[in-house]
Amino acid sequence: MAVKEFTDLMRIDRSRFVVTPERLGVYRPGEHIDNPRTINPEPANPKERDADFDDWLQPDDPVLQVDHDTSMKRYIQRSVDIMVAGLESAVNAGPQSTDGLRDMGAALHILEDFFAHSNFAELSLIKLGHTRVLPWTSKANCKHPLPLVTGTFGGSDIIASLAEPLGRILFSPKDKPFEAFRAGERYERDQIIQIILGEHPEPGLLAGYEAFLEARDQWASQPFSEQVERFYAFIGTPGRLLGNAFGIAMQSLAVWLGNSVDDLQTLLNEDPNTSGSTDPS
Known part of the structure; x- marks a missing residue:
């Protein structure tokens, strides 16, 4: 980011x-x-x-x-x-x-x-x-x-900090001009997914995504790949509109999730205003 x-x-x-x-x-x-x-x-x-x-x-x-x-x-x-x-x-x-x-x-x-x-x-x-x-x-x-x-600062605070920015990256509407994949290029979304999977206890998930990226690189190196991608981008316009609507909904959900963490902490943890504690969450 x-x-x-x-x-x-x-x-x-x-x-x-x-x-x-x-x-x-x-x-x-x-x-x-x-x-x-x-x-x-x-x-x-x-x-x-x-x-x-x-x-x-x-x-x-x-x-x-x-x-x-x-x-x-x-x-x-x-x-x-x-x-x-x-x-x-x-x-x-x-x-x-x-x-x-x-x-x-x-x-x-x-x-x-x-x-x-x-x-x-x-x-x-x-x-x-x-x-x-x-x-x-x-x-x-x-x-x-x-x-x-x-x-x-705990695990729930990490969710509060990252939910909104990750939501905007992972579920951003595809309203940019057409751009064909470039061999070796790692886009912002790719980097975020690699970071997330790199922290996952199952190493096979990251290995699988790396294999997908290598396959995409091989495809992008083909001389006809851009024409094929441009054609599918054109005929996929209706589906892209639906995908954009889904992305907007997921972004809103991520923002709501991040904003709800502090309320849940107040509800589930002790209230330092009345508990005698000087250690708020």
Whole structure:
């Protein structure tokens, strides 16, 4: 999805924008100011899957507690340290460095997440007298009775984040001008499907799709393939209209699914406004 947003930059020097394991990294709560609290951790040792993962925190770990003087969760300071280190790295690398710009973007993302992932806005409204606003936390033993907290990030949050953009890619209406398949070309939809199947526990699914892509490449290399595809595109117009209607419906369903996750979390999980917890989902 990022490739689609930065095509102009990639035309300049594609090698500077190749995704590598080091650049991609792994999910770390501190890079998003997420609450690192874990329930039923799996696997037991995350470093068995990737050495770059953070260790699971025990429920009684001090970093999960509210700091009395700042009235904030202690793990938030860890994110501040990561942000400062990223900004320093960007300054040292200079504005011409793609890695430096990447560090700056990651650092500013943490600053953005302070407002997006915390109850900062709710606490500010309550401070201004809007007492009917829910703080998304219970009171704690700290300077200000209601602490500043952030939410955890789990599997359901992944669905909320990706449902809409994936729906727009996988079920986009085919309203573009005719374009014949090109041998070796991997379109945006192909890349997304490869990523999804690459994470599936059944490796045969990815192997099957790779075989399909190889067969498509062989077809596209034939001198008559474009004429045949153009003919079928013409006679398939009625079916394409029906397919577009299906795609629009599936896009709407994906948007609805993504928007419903937070409501389901509120319904099925504990309510931090009344449960005594300072760990909202």
